[in-house]
Amino acid sequence: MLDFNQAAALGQAIAARQVSVREAAEQSLKAVACQKTKLNAWITVDPDQVLRQADDVQRRIDQGEAVSPLAGVPVAVKDNISTRGLRTTCGSRMLADYTPPYDATVVARLSRAGLVILGKTNMDEFAMGSTTETSWFGPTMNPWRPGHVPGGSSGGSAAATASGQVLLALGSDTGGSIRQPCAWCGLTGLKPTYGTVSRYGLIAYASSLDQIGPMALTAGDCRILYEILAGPDSRDSTSSPDSPLPADCKLKAWTGGAGRPLAGLTVGCLDDAAPVQPAISAARAAAVRQLEALGASVEPLAMPLLDEAVPAYYLIATAEASSNLARFDGIRYGYRPDDADVADIGDYYARGRSEGFGREVRRRILLGTFALSAGFYDAWYLQALKVRRLVCDRYAEALRRVDLILSPVSATTAPPLGASLADPLAMYQSDRYTVAANLTGLPALALPFGQDSQGLPVGMQLTGPSFSDRLLLAAGEHIQSAQPVTHCAVDGEVSA
Amino acid sequence: MDKKPDARTDIERVAKLAGLALDETERIELEQEMGRILDAFEAIQTVDTTASAPVYHPLEQVNTLRPDETQPSPERSDLLAPARCQKDGCLFVPRTVN
Numbered sequence: 001m002l003d004f005n006q007a008a009a010l011g012q013a014i015a016a017r018q019v020s021v022r023e024a025a026e027q028s029l030k031a032v033a034c035q036k037t038k039l040n041a042w043i044t045v046d047p048d049q050v051l052r053q054a055d056d057v058q059r060r061i062d063q064g065e066a067v068s069p070l071a072g073v074p075v076a077v078k079d080n081i082s083t084r085g086l087r088t089t090c091g092s093r094m095l096a097d098y099t100p101p102y103d104a105t106v107v108a109r110l111s112r113a114g115l116v117i118l119g120k121t122n123m124d125e126f127a128m129g130s131t132t133e134t135s136w137f138g139p140t141m142n143p144w145r146p147g148h149v150p151g152g153s154s155g156g157s158a159a160a161t162a163s164g165q166v167l168l169a170l171g172s173d174t175g176g177s178i179r180q181p182c183a184w185c186g187l188t189g190l191k192p193t194y195g196t197v198s199r200y201g202l203i204a205y206a207s208s209l210d211q212i213g214p215m216a217l218t219a220g221d222c223r224i225l226y227e228i229l230a231g232p233d234s235r236d237s238t239s240s241p242d243s244p245l246p247a248d249c250k251l252k253a254w255t256g257g258a259g260r261p262l263a264g265l266t267v268g269c270l271d272d273a274a275p276v277q278p279a280i281s282a283a284r285a286a287a288v289r290q291l292e293a294l295g296a297s298v299e300p301l302a303m304p305l306l307d308e309a310v311p312a313y314y315l316i317a318t319a320e321a322s323s324n325l326a327r328f329d330g331i332r333y334g335y336r337p338d339d340a341d342v343a344d345i346g347d348y349y350a351r352g353r354s355e356g357f358g359r360e361v362r363r364r365i366l367l368g369t370f371a372l373s374a375g376f377y378d379a380w381y382l383q384a385l386k387v388r389r390l391v392c393d394r395y396a397e398a399l400r401r402v403d404l405i406l407s408p409v410s411a412t413t414a415p416p417l418g419a420s421l422a423d424p425l426a427m428y429q430s431d432r433y434t435v436a437a438n439l440t441g442l443p444a445l446a447l448p449f450g451q452d453s454q455g456l457p458v459g460m461q462l463t464g465p466s467f468s469d470r471l472l473l474a475a476g477e478h479i480q481s482a483q484p485v486t487h488c489a490v491d492g493e494v495s496a
Numbered sequence: 497m498d499k500k501p502d503a504r505t506d507i508e509r510v511a512k513l514a515g516l517a518l519d520e521t522e523r524i525e526l527e528q529e530m531g532r533i534l535d536a537f538e539a540i541q542t543v544d545t546t547a548s549a550p551v552y553h554p555l556e557q558v559n560t561l562r563p564d565e566t567q568p569s570p571e572r573s574d575l576l577a578p579a580r581c582q583k584d585g586c587l588f589v590p591r592t593v594n
Contacts, residue, residue, distance in 0.1 A: 101574035140504065194554045208553045234562030236556060309593070311537035322514060329515070331589050333578040339590045348590060350517035362516055363526060367533065368516040385550030387540050392551055425533055441554025 104201020176434025183459020261296025268301025
């Protein structure tokens with residue numbers, strides 16, 4: 001975009017008056033229009049509103065108002081994050097005409113920092129999916145290879161960023177929904193520590209697992225965006241009042257010096273017998289070599305319970321979803337069915353919910369309702385919560401031995417369109433490497449590490465202790481200091 | 497200990513609890529899919545959790561409250577704007593009592 005491939009550089013050019021905010025916005029709008037049909041990355045873009053924002057930000061910059069290093073930079077917002085006056089659908093028929101009367105806290109913070117909200121990106125319906133194929137508005141394509149999925153559920157944000165329509169995006173991550181599309185689209189993305197970024201205005205999927213986070217080409221851009229997003233919020237009682245690293249966290253002493261900037265860090269490389277594609281194995285080996293070259297000490301790390309974490313995650317997530325989505329009854333807002341011949345109010349609710357929710361959402365609501373129902377609660381939901389305790393304990397133990405944990409984001413690169421939806425169980429199990437960060441609340445950073453034989457990107461993941469988000473991003477910046485920044489033009493050409 | 501829903505009876509019971517209406521085709525398909533999913537998820541039943549307390553939430557903090565100060569309220573018209581139907585400044589809802 002405007003020959004910039006990093007948001008920080010575009011922000012500097014805008015601050016230096018080399019580029020106007022309107023020019024940057026118009027360039028993004030042009031890219032959105034050009035790639036709309038091919039990628040389907042967006043659900044709602046209102047060009048008039050974008051240009052009004054751009055002119056307002058330019059005025060604030062011209063008046064010398066303190067904004068931020070990203071003032072004037074266009075940003076994509078996932079369509080489950082509320083935007084006042086701008087349709088917010090969650091990728092669902094249920095909310096296809098819903099326009100929120102208020103901004104999410106993260107959106108208010110973006111606006112205050114002077115970023116221009118370009119529009120709302122496509123996503124799996126209510127964030128339930130790993131491919132961005134369950135959207136009521138149709139699937140999004142992977143810009144690196146449009147016959148393949150971009151990952152999900154934040155696939156629209158990933159596709160828009162990877163194709164250069166924007167340089168920054170917001171995603172949300174309940175079980176890997178920032179990290180996996182970043183990995184499959186060659187991006188960097190952070191699932192922050194639970195509580196560090198406000199969830200106020202995020203339409204909930206699973207409240208104890210959801211987190212909003214930054215997506216960009218580089219860890220450096222993610223860091224700047226994270227600083228705008230993070231911080232306590234009086235409107236979110238689960239936001240953390242501060243972000244302290246635990247007193248016994250070894251990372252506290254790491255300062256990231258020059259030369260061998262990761263010297264002093266011990267990275268545990270997940271020692272796992274589960275099969276992964278050859279490109280993932282190769283990326284893991286390359287990541288180990290790079291970490292060692294930067295001074296880190298890398299050792300193998302066994303992590304038990306990865307297989308059990310997936311069912312525990314899905315039982316908890318769907319149980320919470322069955323409760324959260326109970327609010328969609330067609331009475332106050334959202335999809336309202338024809339009520340001409342309904343028998344009673346229960347019939348009315350059921351008709352509206354069955355017509356308004358898609359198949360994957362209905363399946364997950366049923367699974368969660370089952371797990372919470374009388375006679376099954378102890379064996380399924382309560383047992384899942386106890387397994388969650390064991391997963392938390394194992395990660396706490398591991399992070400007392402090592403500073404960071406290196407693992408794949410996914411066992412595969414992006415599959416072809418349609419391949420995952422045919423087997424929902426396989427889709428759930430593909431979240432094997434990502435769900436633990438949500439069960440534990442730990443921060444995890446997805447970083448691009450090469451491509452497979454088809455040219456599809458591969459991502460690796462670094463997980464750190466609670467509240468080590470900034471240190472994770474700093475480590476990511478050091479790793480990327482030796483890598484070229486690449487994004488993919490929509491015609492399949494890769495540019496550096 | 498009950499583990500899985502018992503085919504037809506239970507999927508209908510669960511759908512009713514969930515406020516969903518399933519047609520016959522979908523009921524059969526979902527019954528099969530739920531069965532496969534729960535068969536695979538039985539792995540968690542083998543984990544010894546006798547000494548584990550459940551984790552409902554990743555944060556241990558409780559009662560994080562904002563200062564007890566009056567804040568501006570949203571405008572009534574803004575809150576009503578997304579409603580399908582409104583009348584006289586109120587939500588206009590379908591008849592719920594026959």
